Amino acid sequence: MTSRIPGRLARRALGLAAAGLVAATGLAQAQPQGQSPPASYPxxxxxxxxxxxxxxxxxxxxxxxxxxxxxxxxxxxxxxxxxxxxxxxxxxxxxxxxxxxxxxxxxxxxxxxxxxxxxxxxxxxxxxxxxxxxxxxxDPLLYIIPASLPVKDLREFVAYARARPGQVSFASGGAGGVTHLVGELFAIRAGLQLIHVPYRGAAPALTDLIAGRVQLMFDTLGLVQSHQGANSIRLLAVATPERLAALPDIPTAAEAGVPGAEVNxxxxxxxxxxxxxxxxxxxxxxxxxxxxxxxxxxxxxxxxxxxxxxxxxxxxxxxxxxxxxxxxxxxxxxxxxx
Missing domain, CATH: 3.40.190.150 (Bordetella uptake gene, domain 1)
Known part of the structure; x- marks a missing residue:
């Protein structure tokens, strides 16, 4: 897969309920065991x-x-x-x-x-x-696409991307972060050639997704909940082993045809x-x-x-x-x- 640098969910029931100096053998060994903590801690x-x-x-x-x-x-x-x-x-x-x-x-x-x-x-x-x-x-991750993309579910997205190898991109809040790696995992499991576009944070990535500059991103409920009623995005799946209570109608990736892409x-x-x-x-x-x-x-x-x-x-x-x-x-x- 290739990467380039760009120019630039939601309620849940309330019942949800070191070491100074660095030793050659590692940071954890730099500090000896202390005595029992005082009863007044903290x-x-x-x-x-x-x-x-x-x-x-x-x-x-x-x-x-x-x-x-x-x-x-x-x-x-x-x-x-x-x-x-x-x-x-x-x-x-x-x-x-x-x-x-x-x-x-x-x-x-x-x-x-x-x-x-x-x-x-x-x-x-x-x-x-x-x-x-x-x-x-x-922090459950969601498969998010712009509402303007002509697909209605994850199976259609996979078909869309498979027909356009190397032309469909996914955004992340930064290279190496979990929202980057889940995209790589999805591409591997679905057999897709996607372009990774890292941003300096999730907010600008979402802005470009809504504008259609990128076609997919993965992020949390909290990031997208304010956009759900605005018809600017579409949620295709959750990257969790089971459906979310807050989004009972959104399937898991496995249910939507891409098993093995579950992420915690x-x-x-x-x-x-x-x-x-x-x-x-x-x-x-x-x-x-x-x-x-x-x-x-x-x-x-x-x-x-x-x-x-x-x-x-x-x-x-x-x-x-x-x-x-x-x-x-x-x-x-x-x-x-x-």
Whole structure:
């Protein structure tokens, strides 16, 4: 597949309910095991590092979560946006921070799973340098086309693209991100030759999709919910194993004729490796309590996010299994990033 640089969903029921110096053997080994945390933890503000700019999807989830955690933990929880290098700067910062529970990462699965595959120069490796605190949301991805495209379902889109090899493009919010990789996975499973067009974020990609400059993109409920009633876009499928309760009439990609293109996109909190297990357990309990808050659930539903608490071991297993999946996709698509 080829790439070029351009010129330039939604309610869900509210019941949804590190390490100073870098050792030669890895960041996780740079900090010795500490003593048991003081009973007063936390006794000062906690920073949640978001490895993206303010206003993006992770940031939008993180800010109300920080408020909820502050009330539960009895200390201010502040957001520290550290964008850059596709999220690697923020991830590395947390991995290299003292494992004392006062600096944690809120990131998406793209940074935690695919970045270590795509960027060989990334100093931090989540499996080695970070500990899961818990999953925060599930972010289902949708197959989105402009309403002007003369196809009405995914089968017709596949036929349309197959008849125009190398002429149909899909947009993403950036090279190497999950919205890029799901497009590559779809093309592989459907046997299509699509052109990848990376943008600097999802918003400009959606603008060009609506204008018909690109023919397909993949993104979340939250991005497109305001456009559903405007007849400017059409949703062909969801990239999830099952249909979404919020979109019961939209089929899965497998139902629509493209099996094997299921994708799990999610967000999670992570702490520096070697953080005391008692601190991680306290943060996990606070996260679980926050995600049961009716107010937080309401806010997330309004913004198209699906709160999904999962404990650390589930996050760890997801990172491991998805790393294997995306390693193969990246190999087949011959994606190379610096």
């Amino acid at each position: 006794n000062r503000p906690i920073r949640i590092v978001v490895p993206f700019a303010a206003g993006g999807g992770v940031d939008t989830v993180s800010r109300p979560l920080a408020q909820a955690l502050s009330g539960i933990l009895g200390q201010p929880v502040v957001i520290d946006n550290r964008p850059g290098a596709a999220g690697n700067i923020g991830m590395e910062h947390v991995a290299e921070s003292p494992p004392d529970g006062y600096t944690i990462l809120h990131s998406n699965s793209g940074v935690l799973v695919t970045n270590p595959i795509l960027y060989s120069n990334t100093r931090a490796r989540p499996s080695r340098d970070l500990l899961p605190v818990g999953q925060v949301t599930t 996109s999610w967000q999670a909190l992570m702490a520096p490796a070697r953080t005391d297990p008692a601190i991680v357990a306290k943060l996990t309990a606070a996260l679980k309590q926050a995600l049961a808050s009716p107010e937080l659930l309401r806010l997330y539903a309004e913004r198209g996010f699906l709160p999904t608490f999962n404990p650390p071991e589930v996050v760890r297993d997801n990172i491991e299994s998805e790393t294997a999946t995306w390693t193969e996709v990246i190999r087949q698509a011959e994606i190379k990033l610096e």
